[in-house]
Amino acid sequence: MRVAKAENYAQRIEQTSLAPMKKPSTAYYAFVLFLLAIIGWGLYAYITQLKFGLLMTGMRDYVSWGFYIFSFIFWVGASLCGALVSAILRLTHAHWRTPLTRIAELVTVASLINAGLMISVDVGRPDRLLFLFAYGRFQSPLVWDVIGLLTYLLGSFVYLYLPLIPDFALMRDRLKGPATALKLKIYTLLAVGWRGTPEQRQRLDKAISVLTVMIIPIGISMHTVTAFTLSMTLRPGWDTAILAPNFVIGALFSGATLLLVVMGVYRKFCHLEEYITPKHFRYVSYLGIVLLFSYLYFVVVEYLTIMFKLRLEEKELFTLLLIGPAAPWFWTFVATAFVLPAILMLYQRGPTIPRLMLAGVLVNIGMFIKRFVIVVPSLEVPLMPTGFHFFTYSPSWVEISIVTMGFAIFALILTLAAKVLPIMPFVEMIEENELAEHHQTKGDVGKER
């Protein structure tokens, strides 16, 4: 009985994984068109910005960083999802993460592409972006950021690709009938002659383990240097050493909760109900709870050490944040990133998956607002006796369109990926299932589960 089921498991998972690649439905095309429309509008906005300069944004001389920069920080934060789920959990041999690794890595790659986009649209002279390489000064935190971003992006691409090789090979073998010649050629190329020999297997395992160990410090340093671009300045609220670890924990938090949302969406639309179960959501939410309280701790420590001393400029900042014009945003952040998700994740009432997905959505809204709360009010505090106390910043239509385009690109990458890649590492899952079966027959049940 068990053996029969195992065979079924392998066939079923193969079917489920390969099914989306055959027949895109009308709804799928409609959704892609919708995303492309948003991206097109964003491009129009960007062309307007290129023509008239950053004058088209809501930024001005005092608040000189705005929507682009905090979206950039948000995307960098979301990208830590991959490092957390695929690397840390792989390293700790948490086998339940197997169906989630590819999703997490896709989220990472898509987020990093967006992060790069956001920082590129923010510069006043995009024609001179290559100066960063031609004249880059290693002493500048911004150059660390560029190096970190490119390294992490490259690492994540490779880390996404390596575990895909056996899957590509299987697709090369299985899709002979339904796939077009071009598709088959691409899969053959991407499979780099994978035959599943023990030697190949050993080399791939080795490469993956090396990358697993490497990707964690790369991911963490990426977010650290992002915090450094703020904390290396003398601004109130930024000028603190805790900003970097705070960013890292915040990023892990938003990454883990973003995974709850994305895996829920994939589960529904790719019919992965059998493989991504409420158990997976619960496990990720346990991570989420731990990270929520760690992040809460960091935020409290950060704010308390500043608020106790209350230097003049920082007093202005906190007046602004807690009771001033930025207060609605600050308290929305507290409610959506801490209070509501904590309730949703801790009180396990109601259906697990919608409850946890809602928590994930809320946290990410909260963390997006948090990035605004970090960046903008600090710039709004006057550093000179200007005689007026609050410079309003509100993003213009250009900024809103371009940031929305970022979200559309993110969704588009994930949508297209579902059509060309197996969304779960199914070869690995089949092997793990066989291994589990094997252990079960030997009466070694508890070890793997």
Add this chain to the structure above:
Amino acid sequence: MNNKKKDLTRREFIKKSLGWAGLAGVLYLPVPQLLKLSDNTITGSGQTSKNPAAESQPGEKVRDWCMVIDLRKCDGCVSFDSPPQCTQTCINAHFTPGGQQWIEVYEAELPGGGSYFMPSPCNQCENAPCVNVCPVGATYHDEDGLVLIDHSRCIGCRMCMAACPYHRRFFNWGTPKLPPEAALAEYSPLYPVPAVKGTVIKCMFCGHLLRDGKLPFCVRGCPTKTLYMGDLNEDIATNGREVVVLSRFLRENNAYQLKAELGTQPRTWYIPGHGQESGRKSDDKRKLMKPVWGWGGYDDHPGIWPWGESNNSASGNSTAGHPTGEAHSK
């Protein structure tokens, strides 16, 4: 067996050559480059092609410019019923785009009530936060201690604006509207005219005039002779009317630097006061007047919304929350 051996040797070869190449790269490439780059930031010699300062010969006398602002004399030009003349002269001479006051006069409060006026140029910090964060070395110290910006290199990331603790850097958000004569100006980092769209701009102590032995525009424009231009190397300063021994002048008048506790080591000193030497009372209620830009702000753009061409640049600025300039008239 033969096949395997061949495979191994190829592997070994690639491994070894990559290893040696990597090692050579690690040892050779970044180290001299790092040294060279850090050299650049201190001396500014990397800008040889564009920076006239770098053309100076090694034996030539190097200046160390600084400014002393005697607040006892500054009355904000309210008694002349005109905008602060330092700001206005600077604007007129450099065709600064609308809203940019490279030297800006703030009204600050005195401890016992009343107020004083504080002209604020770029502090030309010795440990300049803006120079430290610039990713491409577009902003740098020249030999005379000035913090300059190379507008043909600036990428417009505005990191320096976030880093400056004095709000003394401005961004050319759009194509600036300029009078026709601005087109005749010969650009150099010492005289950044005309302004370049998408780059950061600021006061540069009129380095172009200092090199010719002339005083900066703001010093020349100040009717109360508040501003002194000095040379730390020669220990001398002048406001165009009197010449003082710099060190004694600073020492005897309790000169202070703005936010000295930040360690930026500004090259601008203030002598405390509230315009008393120009006959201003500290409780004078007259407010600063707003300087005038004869050529307006930026080129027209379609306003802050995609529809409606009606918004000209001025209303576009104010609706988008442009604080510079407008606030002082209130």
